[in-house]
Amino acid sequence: MSNQFDTIIEGQKKAMEFWSSLSEQMAKAFKPEATNGKAKDDAQSLFTEWFRKQQEFFENAVKAGQDPQKALEKAPEQMRQWMEMQTEYAQKWAKFYQDNAEKMGLKLPEFKGAFNPAGFFEEGMRNWREWMNKGNKWMSEQVYDRMPYNMRPHFTNFMESYDYLHRYWEPMQRLIQNGMYNKEMIDKYFSPEAYQKVVNQMMGFRPVGNTSELIENVNKWFETYLSYINQESGDWSSVSDTWKEKMQEYMDKGNLPFFEMATDFNNRMRDQLAPFYNIMAQGRQTEVAKLMRDIQFAYIAFILKSAELQSKVYEAGQFAMPDTVRDLYKKFKDNKDMPDYQDFFQHYVNTLEDTLLDVLHSEEYSKLQSEVAATGTSIKAMTDKIMELTYADLPFLTKSDGDDIAKEANALRQKMRKLEQKVAELEKALLLAGRPMAGKEEAVPETKGASKKKLIDKIGAASKAEADDLKQIKGIGPKLEEMLNELGIYTYRQVSKMTAREYDMIDELLGVFQGRAQRDEWAKQAKALL
């Protein structure tokens, strides 16, 4: 909360400084020899009165500024009072100069006898403009804080480009006034660099700079990295401890170019470093080195294509600024109407968008954009692959493990849906056939009895007296033995005669322990025990 009031108070202090320096300048006009006594006295008393009022006003304003809420409430009212006071004194001064200028030996050619308050205020407003700008800046920060995280870069870009152009607003106005025919100014403010900077900011581009130089840097960086891997491959465990120093050493040598993307990549690799060295020790170095190479080439392709894409945008937008100035010049010529900065900015933005949309609609742009996206994502895929190799022997779930699980989950989902559909169809068919819906009752006991008989017919009957210790068979515990006994299975001989069909019957009869007999090969075990 305090920021905005610091700004207000600071603005007010600045305004006071301005007035005191102004008073000094103005006092110079009152050299005794330049005027007669009366004018001098008049001027001095007018000035003293004016200055006193200013001071009083700002003192009060600063006092009010101690309480933030009050300052906030009073700001518009204070501004109004201040403006009224300035208007009043501007008129008084104008009259004074009209009456005394000649006597004072002053020439007022610009005013042509009539005081120009607009011009005067324009000058005097500088401090307030500063106040406003600071306030705007503070507000931007407040807005920024309340924005969703991923919207912030856009906002920052906007603020930067807005400010950037604003810095050139005065020369821009002069250009508008004289229809842009000022070579010096054009060279100064419309250089390719200045232009590119604005477009970058507005479009959210990452400036790529000189392409060939950049590619050289990319190559250098990858080379360094690869040579680093090769040199140090003998002792990976110790390297990870001294990683930071090593990297610093390389950076100090200037072997690592400092462009942002490489740094990002570098940081990511650093975070992955300990396990990364682990795989080196296990002989995956070659594979990783190859991937690094592939990434290098893909990355160069990505940069080239991005640069091409961006240059399309630059090319298209390059006339937006001169066109804007020309449009506004026409208006200025017709009715001397100078737009304010906001209007100017808006006009530029609209003009720029129109030309950009033409490019965005072009066949070339669409194709190029697709290639950029595909190349960019392929780099990501390769980086992922390196991670995958890195984690291969560590107890982490890797991307392809996750992939398997997701695949499996989806297969189950689809299977379930098919089954649900089938059930629905069957229910429908039953309803149409006039039967009650199935599935509500338990399987009838007769069926169970019948299967049991079938099973015993196949493997032969036995009694409790002949019982073997079925627990000797791996996979059969006391509980299962009891259940088998209930089915009439007591001996190794009986178990040894079982085949897949009997296993299924047992599964069906017992309900639980699905597939265990098959897996543990009971028959084989029982044969061995005979």
Add this chain to the structure above:
Amino acid sequence: MSNTNAKLSDQILERVNTVSDALRNISGVKDVDIATAPRKTVWEDGKVKLYHFEREGEARAKTPVLISYALVNRWEMMDLQPDRSLIRKLVSEGIDVYLIDWGYPTKVDRYKTLEDYILGNLNDCVDFICEEHGMNKINLLGVCQGGTFSLIYASLFPEKVKNLVTLVTPVDFDNDEGLLFKWAKDMDVDAIVDGFGGIVPGDFLNTGFDLLKPMNKTRKYMALPETMADQGRLMNFLRMEHWVADSPAQAGETYRRFIKDMYQKNQLIKGEFVLGGRKVNLKNIKMPILTIFAKHDHIVPPETTTPINDLVGSKDKELMEFPGGHIGVFVGSRSQKLLTPAIATWLKERD
């Protein structure tokens, strides 16, 4: 002299007032609330939820309506602020409103298919609502991509859809005016889905949406001091920012298929689209259908929307033009005053 004076001082005064109001407003913002219409989650399956919005007054229509929203951004657009809420307005018309929240897909959803969304989730929700209301069929309201889903669904299960409303729904994807349509044709969707490891981040999609009107953001921020000086407009601005930023990732297989079969091959309109082994024939849509398109829609241009009227088998069909853009359909004042009541009336006449 005094004229110029007054003009200048007025200007400055106005700016000071603006800034001072803006300061007060922004300092007071604590929370940016969207989607405030009271609702209950009545059904859930994994990340997918079915909401039922609570009605205060009497029911004035017996058939409930299910809203199928797009996957590419969030349904909160339909209830962004209390006084500009398509959902609240529909509910206030005495209609039972249900909505599917598709959730935020994560890596585990990378193989989630269009079948899973339409034959699975959407169908399950329709069945649930039918059972809940003891009905055989309900009304379906599809929005944007969710509208394409609802067309597919209504073609496959015409017996379950009583009336169909589509809102800014693309059906003819062979279009060069809409930038998304043009770009998607050249898109190497395999490289993108595979490169992202099967889950396409929301930010990637947003980059594309941003470029449709490259200077939109700049314009929005330019007007910020004035926007902020008005408490209501400030909150709307922040709500919209939050909605725009809140883009769910896309399940890779669904995204791949939608781009290929719809944007690149335009299969739906040609009658070649197959879902779960069944060919989708739009002529099967014989129920009443209301097609709403936005005149100045730069995301889904009218030409991609209106052909549906000639493709369906319905006798009772209507095209309705909304004088605005894609987003205006949901949050414009005309949407609140005219569009939503018109939808409600259309539905009630066919209740």
